[in-house]
Amino acid sequence: MRLRYLLHLGLAAHASAEALTTILANNNATLSTLSNLLPLVPDVVQTLSTARNVTILAPSNTAFANLMMRNPRSAELMRNPEALAGVLQYHVLMGKLMSKDFSPTPKFAATLLVMPFANVTGGQKVELAMVNETARVFSGYKQMASVVTADVEFDGGNVVHIIDTVLTVPVNPEQTAINTGLTSLAGALTAAGLVDGVNSLSDVTIFAPTNDAFKAIGSALGSQSIEDIVGILGYHVLTQQVRFSTDLLSADQMTLSTFQGDNITIRRDGSQLFVNSAKVAIADVLTSNGVIHVLDNVLNPSNTTATPDPSAPTQAPAFSGASAVAEAPLTSGIEPTTTFIPATLPLNEGGTFTAKKQKILSQLSVPDAQYSDASPKGTVDAGIRQLIDQVNAHAGLVTTSSCAGRVSVYLEGKKTAVTVGKGDAGEGLEAVPNRNAASSAGGKGGGEWLFVSHEPVAAEHDDGGGGGGYEVLLLGLQPSVVEGEERTQHLGELTGPSRLIHFKFEPMVPDADFQILHVLTASLEHAQLVIQAGMEAGFREAGAVSLLGRPPDEEAMPVVAIRSMGLSFESLVGAETDGVRRSLVSRQYLKTLVQIANERFVENERRIARFSAALDAIFAPPKGDDDWEDAQARRERKRQEGLRRREQLKKDKTKPADEPSIDLLEQADVL
Missing domain, CATH: 1.20.5 (Single alpha-helices involved in coiled-coils or other helix-helix interfaces)
Incomplete structure (x- = not known):
């Protein structure tokens, strides 16, 4: 009754308001929460009562309930009239858009949301698209809502679509980057002192490299001055032009001027989109002042002529001579914070994702006794099997990662043998290749595993006596060799081609090269929540790594990488020269490496347990005894x-x- 009174107050002549009231009353079972919120924002009611040719995206009761269940702070924000008005204004589109106006090609519709919540000419936008024959609405963080009841028309040429998720008001570029796993970009903006400047710009288009893209040029970043980083970041920004993917795909090629001053070249190859040589991995992530397109490479203002190879699965970095680093650079102190967490999970369980998940699960349907890591000497890794089963039990998630942690010792392949000069030690050390050039065990280079364990190394091997202890266990040396006078040598004293021996700890690895748990997700909303769980557990390098190779009318199925590279380490411990294997370090050094690895096994298990608990808290339905009630x-x-x-x-x-x-x-x- 209060809503009807407010709508009639001074506005009795407007039939559209009366009709909207009737629609809300007739759909009270679905829209009562919205009806109860409207009286708290009389200015919005006033606008709706006089509106002509608008589209209202009306969140259902379930949408509001799920939002508040996921994020208790939402209830507090909804009691703030200014914040509530902003949220509701973002649900009103300028122009009448019927369900037939949704198509596989996205449309970007203006809303009533303006300053101070949006710094976009003509009002903040939402993305509308028909996906899998369902009308979808994408908002901040690329959150997706589905239209569950369409085309409810009312007087004034207006229409209501009932949606299953409360739309997320886009936030500034910095927070968008942090909360979508682009923490290296956020860190770069902070280091360069550009956060406030970029956030305050209006009508911007930002090309945002992934964390993996920054890692790929990690060695080059170390030599860049602050002025250089400012220039690189400015080369990723377009000002006074919001360029959505539909605009960028409108021509085979176009040249655009960046904030830094140099030009970038946009190229279209079928449904693929490239910026110079970088591929657009995720398009149209809305921000408070424009749009972000996620790139798989960092753009280089000193290499403006870089061109892509569309047939290649990945593009070469635009920084020649750069080498990769293990951890995402510039992420120290960058913490994710969200105002609204995606409230519901609009599952893609009826189509392509379901088929992929069923196929993957069929491959995993083996007895525990037959389940082992692919590496030589691998044993049943029960810890990761439990996590795999837990991940795969959640709708919208699937993984096949096989190892919860590993300590290993391996002998490099012959093709990477090091030739050490007879001159000074410094000259010899310069000949040692970096870790990325090494031929790991099991590869084509003929490397050999000397030791592999998925559990902490037993202390019983630290005998410190004639048995050789860790040198026998880890390096395969015989006790007589261990106790000989030439038990250890410096690397610079080796003569002839030598194959180096590495001691390595890797947490949670699906293969021998990356400390990553890969999770295939059914939607961008699933991906964001998996990333959130990883961040909460301490996996700060977590992020989405792949959205590629999908038809334009198919929903995105991101692959999320839960990275744990902060715990990994590697050390040279020996070498083999002319078939003779030698330790290059002391027993105490080997003992220290083992102690560090064992401690990191424990911390890795803790992180996995926290990740497991966070996944359950986010994805699992509430549980309790028979008396539990929501x-x-x-x-x-x-x-x-x-x-x-x-x-x-x-x-x-x-x-x-x-x-x-x-x-x-x-x-x-x-x-």
């Missing part, structure tokens, strides 16, 4: 109890004085 059911129960008590109080006022009364405290046990 928040909505509890509110309804308490409302009914209150009504019964009110009736009882009325009866108490009219009954004889000597009639015993009902003690309301008797009901306390049901609260």
